Amino acid sequence: MFDSLSSRFSSTFSSLRSRGKISKNDIDATCAEIRQALLESDVALEVVESFVAEIAEKSTTALATMQSGTNQANAIFEIVNASLIEILGGSARRVRFAKNPPTVIMLAGLQGAGKTTLAGKLAKFYADQGNTPLLVASDLQRPNAVTQLQVVGQSIGVPVFAPEAGNGVGDPVKVAKAGVEFAKAKQYNMVIVDTAGRLGVDADLMKQAGDIRDAVHPDEILFVVDAMIGQDAVRTSQAFLDGVGFDGVVLTKLDGDARGGAALSIASLTKRPIMFASSGEKLSDFDIFYPERMASRILGMGDVATLAEQAKKAFDGDTSEKLEAKFARGEDFTLEDFLDQLSAMSKMGSMSKLLGMLPGSAGMKKQIDNFDEGEIVRTKAIVESMTPIERRDPKVLNGSRRSRIAKGSGRAVSEVNNLVERFSAAQKMMKQVRNGAMPAGMAGMGLPPMPAVKASIAPKKKSKSGNPAKRAIEEAQ
Amino acid sequence: MGLFSKFIAKIKGENSFAPADWQDLEGELLASDIGPTLTRELLEAGRKVKSENAQEALMQTLTSHLCDKSRQPLTNPDGTTVVMIVGVNGTGKTTSVAKLASHIKKSGSSVVVAAGDTFRAAAVEQLQTWGQRIAVEVISGKANGDPASVAFDAAKRAKEMKADYLVIDTAGRLHNKSDLMAELEKVKRVVEKISPVNEVLLTIDATTGQNGLAQAKIFSESVNVTGIILTKLDGSARGGIALAIEHELDIPIKWIGTGESEGDLAPFDPDAYIQGLLA
Numbered sequence: 001m002f003d004s005l006s007s008r009f010s011s012t013f014s015s016l017r018s019r020g021k022i023s024k025n026d027i028d029a030t031c032a033e034i035r036q037a038l039l040e041s042d043v044a045l046e047v048v049e050s051f052v053a054e055i056a057e058k059s060t061t062a063l064a065t066m067q068s069g070t071n072q073a074n075a076i077f078e079i080v081n082a083s084l085i086e087i088l089g090g091s092a093r094r095v096r097f098a099k100n101p102p103t104v105i106m107l108a109g110l111q112g113a114g115k116t117t118l119a120g121k122l123a124k125f126y127a128d129q130g131n132t133p134l135l136v137a138s139d140l141q142r143p144n145a146v147t148q149l150q151v152v153g154q155s156i157g158v159p160v161f162a163p164e165a166g167n168g169v170g171d172p173v174k175v176a177k178a179g180v181e182f183a184k185a186k187q188y189n190m191v192i193v194d195t196a197g198r199l200g201v202d203a204d205l206m207k208q209a210g211d212i213r214d215a216v217h218p219d220e221i222l223f224v225v226d227a228m229i230g231q232d233a234v235r236t237s238q239a240f241l242d243g244v245g246f247d248g249v250v251l252t253k254l255d256g257d258a259r260g261g262a263a264l265s266i267a268s269l270t271k272r273p274i275m276f277a278s279s280g281e282k283l284s285d286f287d288i289f290y291p292e293r294m295a296s297r298i299l300g301m302g303d304v305a306t307l308a309e310q311a312k313k314a315f316d317g318d319t320s321e322k323l324e325a326k327f328a329r330g331e332d333f334t335l336e337d338f339l340d341q342l343s344a345m346s347k348m349g350s351m352s353k354l355l356g357m358l359p360g361s362a363g364m365k366k367q368i369d370n371f372d373e374g375e376i377v378r379t380k381a382i383v384e385s386m387t388p389i390e391r392r393d394p395k396v397l398n399g400s401r402r403s404r405i406a407k408g409s410g411r412a413v414s415e416v417n418n419l420v421e422r423f424s425a426a427q428k429m430m431k432q433v434r435n436g437a438m439p440a441g442m443a444g445m446g447l448p449p450m451p452a453v454k455a456s457i458a459p460k461k462k463s464k465s466g467n468p469a470k471r472a473i474e475e476a477q
Numbered sequence: 478m479g480l481f482s483k484f485i486a487k488i489k490g491e492n493s494f495a496p497a498d499w500q501d502l503e504g505e506l507l508a509s510d511i512g513p514t515l516t517r518e519l520l521e522a523g524r525k526v527k528s529e530n531a532q533e534a535l536m537q538t539l540t541s542h543l544c545d546k547s548r549q550p551l552t553n554p555d556g557t558t559v560v561m562i563v564g565v566n567g568t569g570k571t572t573s574v575a576k577l578a579s580h581i582k583k584s585g586s587s588v589v590v591a592a593g594d595t596f597r598a599a600a601v602e603q604l605q606t607w608g609q610r611i612a613v614e615v616i617s618g619k620a621n622g623d624p625a626s627v628a629f630d631a632a633k634r635a636k637e638m639k640a641d642y643l644v645i646d647t648a649g650r651l652h653n654k655s656d657l658m659a660e661l662e663k664v665k666r667v668v669e670k671i672s673p674v675n676e677v678l679l680t681i682d683a684t685t686g687q688n689g690l691a692q693a694k695i696f697s698e699s700v701n702v703t704g705i706i707l708t709k710l711d712g713s714a715r716g717g718i719a720l721a722i723e724h725e726l727d728i729p730i731k732w733i734g735t736g737e738s739e740g741d742l743a744p745f746d747p748d749a750y751i752q753g754l755l756a
Contacts, residue, residue, distance in 0.1 A: 045504050045508065111569070111709060142737075144603040151598035226684070229686060230686025232712070233686075
C-alpha cells in the first residue's frame with residue numbers, strides 16, 4: 001500500500017536533493033506534488049489541504065535557518081515524515097483491557113470491510129498471547145455469516161457463541177448481550193462481537209449498532225475499514241462516529257496495492273488511532289498498526305522494522321545460532337543450511353511482500369509484482385531431491401546424480417546446474433566475507449543470492465544431446 | 478440544492494464563476510472518487526462552457542467520458558450462456574451472483590449457479606442459502622477444493638440440463654496476487670473446455686477509491702472483463718471510480734447493486750448515474 005505515494009515522494013525529494021539551494025518556489029512545487037499524490041491516494045481534500053499547508057509553513061520556517069541545500073531537503077523530508085506520523089496516530093495505542101474481565105471488543109463497519117475475518121484474526125492474536133477470547137456471532141443479516149464465524153473459530157480453536165443461525169432471523173442485540181453474559185459465567189477474559197455490515201446512511205441499522213453497544217458496554221469499539229475505500233471514508237467514518245461511536249480503527253486488505261490514503265483521512269478527521277493492520281488471507285496476517293513504519297513506507301524508506309521482526313519470528317533462535325556457530329567455526333555453508341533458510345523464508349510470507357518492505361522498493365515495484373513465488377518452491381524441490389551427502393558436499397554431483405535430481409524434482413537438468421552454480425558462487429562469497437569483517441548476528445539474515453526475479457535467471461542454453469545425463473555434462477562445461 | 482444544479486444556476490445567473498465556486502466544484506468532483514486527473518479535465522471543460530447551454534454542455538462533458546460499448550448483457554445464442562463474477566474481497570460477488578440469478582429466473586430463463594468460492598469460510602453455504610431463497614440450483618464442491626473443478630462440473634451439468642444460464646461465483650482475490658489471478662484464469666480456461674464464457678462481470682464496490690482502476694485493469698488483462706457491476710450504490714458513496722474506469726479502460730458498467738435483497742439489482746442508467754455523481 002501507499003506504493004505510488006512513496007515512489008512519488010521519492011522522486012520529488014530526489015529532485016529536491018539534487019538542487020544546490022532550495023527556494024520558496026521549490027517548496028511550493030514540492031507541496032503541489034504532495035497534494036496531487038495524496039489526492040491520487042484517496043486522501044480527503046480537506047485533509048490534503050491542511051496537511052500541505054502545514055508542510056509549506058513548517059518548511060518555510062525551517063528554510064530560514066538552514067545553510068546548504070542538502071540539509072534543506074533533509075529538513076523538508078523530516079517535516080513531511082513527522083507530520084505523517086502525527087496524522088497517522090502519533091504512537092500506536094493498545095487495546096484497553098477491562099478492570100473486570102471480560103474485555104468486550106465490538107466490531108463495526110460497512111458490508112465487505114472484512115469484519116468476520118478480522119474477528120478471527122483478533123481472536124487468534126489475543127489467544128496467542130494467553131487470553132481466552134470468545135467470539136460472538138451477532139451478524140444475523142448476511143446469509144451464513146454465522147457459519148463463517150464458526151468455521152473461522154474452529155480453525156483457530158476459539159469458541160464461538162452463536163445461539164441464532166442468522167440468515168435474517170434472530171435479534172443481534174440479544175445475542176450480543178447473552179454472549180457477554182455467557183463469557184462472564186464461563187470466565188472468558190475477552191469477548192469479540194462480530195456485527196453485520198451496515199451503511200452509514202441506514203438509520204435503522206445504525207440504531208441497531210447503537211443498541212448492541214448499549215447492551216454490551218464495549219471497552220473498545222473498533223471501526224473496520226477497507227484500505228481500498230475512497231473519499232466516502234470521510235462520510236462513512238463520520239456516520240459511524242455519530243451513530244455508534246468508535247475508539248479505534250482497523251485497516252483491512254493492506255496486502256492489496258491500494259495506497260490507503262483513507263487511513264490519513266479517517267485518523268485526521270475522527271482523531272481516533274488506527275490500531276491494527278490486517279494484511280492477508282491467512283488468519284495470522286495481522287499486526288498492530290505502527291504509524292512510524294507506515295510513514296516510512298509512504299516516504300519510500302522501507303519497512304525494515306517489520307521485516308526484522310518477521311525474520312526473528314521465522315528464523316527460530318536455534319537455526320540462526322547453529323548457523324552463526326557454524327560460521328564462526330569456519331565450516332562451509334551447505335545446501336542443507338540453504339534449505340533451512342528457504343523454509344524459514346517461506347514462513348515469513350510471500351517474497352513480494354518481503355521485498356516490498358525493503359528501502360527503495362518503490363522503484364522496483366514492477367519487478368516485485370512480477371516475482372514468481374513458485375521459484376522458491378521449485379528451488380526447494382531441487383534441494384529436497386538431493387541426498388544428505390549431496391547437500392553437504394555438492395562437489396559429488398556428477399551428471400547422473402544431477403539427472404536423478406532433475407527427475408526427482410520435476411525440473412530440467414539445466415535448472416539443477418544453475419542452482420548448483422549459483423550456490424557455489426554464494427559459498428565462495430561467504431568465505432570471503434568470513435575472511436573479512438562480519439557483523440555479529442548477521443548469519444541468520446545472510447541469505448545467499450536467490451533467483452530473486454525470474455528474469456534474472458540466465459536463459460537456458462540450447463542443448464545438443466537428448467540424453468539428460470550427457471546434456472548435463474555438456475552444460476556443466 | 479445539489480452542487481450540480483447550484484453550479485448550473487450560477488453559470489446561468491452570473492455568467493461567471495467565482496474562484497471559490499470552482500473550488501467547491503473541484504471538491505465535489507473529487508469527493509465522488511472520479512480522481513484528480515479526471516477532475517482536472519472536467520474543470521477545464523467546465524471553464525469553457527458558455528452560459529446559454531451550460532447544463533447540456535456539462536452533462537455532455539461528463540457523458541462523453543462514459544464508454545460507448547453496449548451495456549446489453551452478452552448471451553450465447555447456441556446454448557448455455559456462461560457468466561463469471563469476479564472481483565476483490567468483500568465487493569459483493571456472492572450477493573451479486575444471487576441477484577443476477579434471481580433476475581434471470583424472473584425474466585423466464587432457466588439458470589444454475591456454481592459455488593466457485595471454495596476458499597472463504599462458509600461462502601458455499603452463503604450461496605446455498607441464497608439458492609434456497611430464490612429457488613435456483615447451486616452446484617458446489619468440497620470446501621478448499623479446486624475452484625476450477627467445481628466450475629467445470631457446473632458447466633457440464635448446466636449443459637446437460639440445457640440450462641439457459643450458468644452464473645459462476647468465484648473467490649475474492651486481490652488483483653496484485655499473481656498466483657490467485659492465475660487461478661482465476663485457470664477457472665475460465667477450464668470452463669471453456671465445455672462452453673465459452675460469454676460474460677465476465679467485475680464487481681466494483683461503490684466506496685472504492687482510485688484503486689478501483691488497478692482492479693479493473695488487472696482483472697481485465699487476466700480474464701477479459703466484459704462489464705462491471707457497481708455494488709453498494711445505496712450508501713453515501715457515489716461510485717465515481719466507475720466513471721474513471723469506463724473512461725480509462727473502456728469497460729461498460731452493466732448493473733448496479735443497491736441493497737441486500739435479491740431484487741436490488743438494476744441495469745445501469747447512465748443519466749441517473751451522472752446526475753448522482755454531483756447531486
